[in-house]
Amino acid sequence: MDKIKCGIIGATGYAGAEIVRLLISHPLAEIAAVSSVSYEGMKLSEIWPALSGLCDLPLISGDDITDGKTECDVVFAALPAGVSEEMAEKCVKRGILFIDMGADFRFSDAATYEKWYGKPFAYPGIHKDSVYCIPELHRDRITPDTLIIGNPGCYPTSVALGIMPAIKHGLIGTDRIIIDSKSGVTGAGRKLTQDTHFPDNNESFNAYKAGSHRHTPEIEQTVSELAGHEVKVTFVPHLLPVNRGILSTIYADMKPGTSLDDVYSAYSEAYKNEFFVRLEPKGSYANIRNVRRSNFCDISLHSDEHTGTLIVTSCIDNMVKGAAGQAIQNMNIRFGIPENTGLTDAPTMF
Amino acid sequence: MDKIKCGIIGATGYAGAEIVRLLISHPLAEIAAVSSVSYEGMKLSEIWPALSGLCDLPLISGDDITDGKTECDVVFAALPAGVSEEMAEKCVKRGILFIDMGADFRFSDAATYEKWYGKPFAYPGIHKDSVYCIPELHRDRITPDTLIIGNPGCYPTSVALGIMPAIKHGLIGTDRIIIDSKSGVTGAGRKLTQDTHFPDNNESFNAYKAGSHRHTPEIEQTVSELAGHEVKVTFVPHLLPVNRGILSTIYADMKPGTSLDDVYSAYSEAYKNEFFVRLEPKGSYANIRNVRRSNFCDISLHSDEHTGTLIVTSCIDNMVKGAAGQAIQNMNIRFGIPENTGLTDAPTMF
Amino acid sequence: MDKIKCGIIGATGYAGAEIVRLLISHPLAEIAAVSSVSYEGMKLSEIWPALSGLCDLPLISGDDITDGKTECDVVFAALPAGVSEEMAEKCVKRGILFIDMGADFRFSDAATYEKWYGKPFAYPGIHKDSVYCIPELHRDRITPDTLIIGNPGCYPTSVALGIMPAIKHGLIGTDRIIIDSKSGVTGAGRKLTQDTHFPDNNESFNAYKAGSHRHTPEIEQTVSELAGHEVKVTFVPHLLPVNRGILSTIYADMKPGTSLDDVYSAYSEAYKNEFFVRLEPKGSYANIRNVRRSNFCDISLHSDEHTGTLIVTSCIDNMVKGAAGQAIQNMNIRFGIPENTGLTDAPTMF
């Protein structure tokens, strides 16, 4: 087959550059165009010298990609929340797959989006054609006709994979789920801030947006769907002084009579055919080191018998399974090629 | 007055070396002797070149300190759990204050100690004369006659200071307290392990001893005393790839009718005269960066209204307020000098 | 063609594990066997959980690989200096290619090896059949009949690529070459030491083995060959608190009448067809970040006009171009497949 022609809008940010990095090694896809608002006219490899000789394409405008000046089969949009709909609409009209890395196509409920993102849908009409897809949970939502994919957020991906079997099999209560997540600094983006200035960030650690992070409703949407009723969670993210990786520690009440072995069985069964989800042996702990620069999600299960609490630690690379890798995984599904194509590299554990 | 003569047993480990580092700047104390099993006969500054010219004392044996060969007013024992009692007994006989950095004198209940540390008290008789003291909670326990002080653990200190006012004033429920703690690597000690080998530890993050860490009963002892009834907590520590600092994120149910303002008032009141406890302004977050290399404990308070959860983040430097600094604070109390003597340096925030 | 069957001796160390990591993505090679002295009997993925599902082979003994119990076309030996010759001899007898990651086959002069490594060649006979190969300098040395390849050291590779064109074209004097190199901690290996214990290594920096590092004679061998006469260099390595990367800053006198433009021309010409060597634009600086986890070598050229000094900074990933990647590059040459096969992934720049 011809290689899938990919356009990346916002290619100089971390998520966009990571899509480029992964596509360079993808055997069935090729990079057709890259865009940037800030650096239009320069070569991508001038912004990211690491890509010299591998991707020296010129940075064009987003419109030049969506308006079809460049031939693309799929457009990845790595943009801030709130600006993707218009571009999506243009792509849909041309029959080009649009994969949004932002939040604009993650919510089935317009009101929830408006409440948390401060604006209503600008193009309500196109949302019915969009799908939100964490492949291990929702791959069937993607059909050959899918034209818009809302790529999941990084924290919600780590949580959904970490909690799915327990919720689905009713092994835990849903009225007091606590999620304590820690993310590497690339999750905060490439934009300069004092808190992410090296001497301020290095050797530091803190919580932020406690109980108010925008990923909360996305997590609740997925958990509620799995539970079959509305579920509220307490979600507190922390900023970890490392480049990559998210580890979410999830606390929930084990249902009376449920043992850790029952939980293990449910998880083993649920993920036995999933290439990207790995269950740690009993007693071992998931570590962001073991998924670094890969699309894997490692999960470890423990219980605190004396309080009856299930403790799940779920970790991913926020830039890969939490962003670019999962987007490519979704692209692979949409084009009917093996889901892990271009995503089988080993993690770089040191 | 004469300076307080201090002996440090186990001076080459991190906790012991940190006591030395702090005592070098203490205006009313002096280092009389330092011991080491592994390096006896060498100079402390050969093991820690950073101390050259500041503390070049020879490393002698612990017995030479406890047997009174060297004149000391106080002996700090930075030893593994299980070996302090015999030394304490010797010091008590000589009327020398013994401050144990380990776990041997932290428990009022012998059975709890035996259950978690795998051995009974070897010298049960001396425990009645020992006090466990987090100064902000227990300073009155120390009298001029106190001869044994069980210095609190690092995690328990961060938790006790972070939760005390809420428990004391009954602002939170006590049946579902979740404590998610993150500690710098010095907390794991100077002993070499593969997980703390730089290339394995750097850029890594994981939970460990979930629900089974030995600091759990110490935390429960303090919380139960404050609550006036037995309280169980879920405690999960994580290893943070930084040298110093502990941040504990504490989750508990807010009592119906309690507002975040009520909580703020209780904490402000409780700590208004405490030099070492600082309450973050509303909306701000405690960061280990701001307490680094100091004896401060910074606390921030947030609530998740939609689940009714109080979220406390409490952070300390695990080596200072979590170990050496608090030990010196306890020494200052015991000798009747201002509690913050030698502990007023500013944190090194970058 | 059939895939090249690879055996890795010493697969649990950093260099061995890195060969495994890279071979997992190699389209024309497969991992046939992995060995370990310390962990024989366990699965490689038990030592390196990051490889779970990707390489779960059992760790066997080195003899089981060299004795042909497992069918291999090539054996990579990631072993300490001094133990490779016997294994090499066994492989040669079987006609299996032996690629030594250690120092035993790097020296054409037995006396030099003996002087720096403290022992004579144990199997002098096989050395005449071995080749030392930095592909960009020596690829012609490898023929389809080559049975032993001495894979170059990490520092010597960064220096040889950084200085070759200047020496070859006589643009610099050879009587005062200063090489100040800085290496990430993986270069020190997986063996535990106090200096590489995280809290001791993190935020630290120091020189080591100044003027006495074993890579000095290897560097001098290459530079002397290029110059056509014996050259001595001053080489001082430093330990950088990062996982990966070597940056060598090379200082030499520019020949009278030579301009920086002349140097640029020579380097551009020398490397214009080299996939793995990238010359930085004038004014830019090579950064280990841009070659991280790749087989690239980035070189930047500057001059200090007021002292007439050429300043070359050459950087590589010490584990890839400095070890495992170059070994695979050499394997590719030997088996007549494209030299960059399996080595075209983009660096992970963040």
Next chain:
Amino acid sequence: MDKIKCGIIGATGYAGAEIVRLLISHPLAEIAAVSSVSYEGMKLSEIWPALSGLCDLPLISGDDITDGKTECDVVFAALPAGVSEEMAEKCVKRGILFIDMGADFRFSDAATYEKWYGKPFAYPGIHKDSVYCIPELHRDRITPDTLIIGNPGCYPTSVALGIMPAIKHGLIGTDRIIIDSKSGVTGAGRKLTQDTHFPDNNESFNAYKAGSHRHTPEIEQTVSELAGHEVKVTFVPHLLPVNRGILSTIYADMKPGTSLDDVYSAYSEAYKNEFFVRLEPKGSYANIRNVRRSNFCDISLHSDEHTGTLIVTSCIDNMVKGAAGQAIQNMNIRFGIPENTGLTDAPTMF
């Protein structure tokens, strides 16, 4: 005596905040005023929460300090090059000591300043009254009447202390001195840049301003004075991914007949009475870890016999001995109090 009243202009930058941090523990000085252009009107502890309860002074304007609205005995100016002269002139008129952390008072030769900093002296008249002082070399330059002190740069301090005895005693040639320096990121200041954004800076390493850094003429001024004739040096700085510390590796030809022992003797003699300069034992290496957050300078000496090269590694904390600590050391000299007052804390070695 009354405490020395100190005003800090530019107190929110790293150098200014470090002066505050150190003065908080100074027994004979007190902070009278702090200024900031960007944050005027806020409290210093709002910008640096680590200082809450320790220095909550309001940030006023620089003029309010120099115009005498606040009573100060000394004013520290932590400002960019080029803006100090006017403030210095105001202080001189009032008889207030002015210590400039910038470059405006570091050069005896106006032409050199103009060549490297792109502007002539604005107030040439006051320079004759200013002194440039690295105490270990120039303390006699400071008298009770000194009104302006040009505080040395960080790199020049590490180099001057590292090379002084060798130059002074003619143990090395001066025609080919190579200085390869590495500095922590605080040296680049608090201003945000892409290269110092955490994910870009972390795990990275590169040279910058090779042969063109503004500290070159300052180094040459000191070395030339010591040599008694004009000396040129090659100076290449590198950015180290740590918060603090400078390590300079200095290479020079040993004079014929000079042994490493001769060099050791000269250094031991030169620094035998210097509290802040520590000579490493033979065979040991200076490490930035051992001077961290202290005013010490650790020096190690090695030689490469086979090339006749002396290798000096000299390290300091760039924020302390390289900036704030040395400024306070100079203040102490000027006010006739012990030179190490307030600077005797032990380094924080982990």
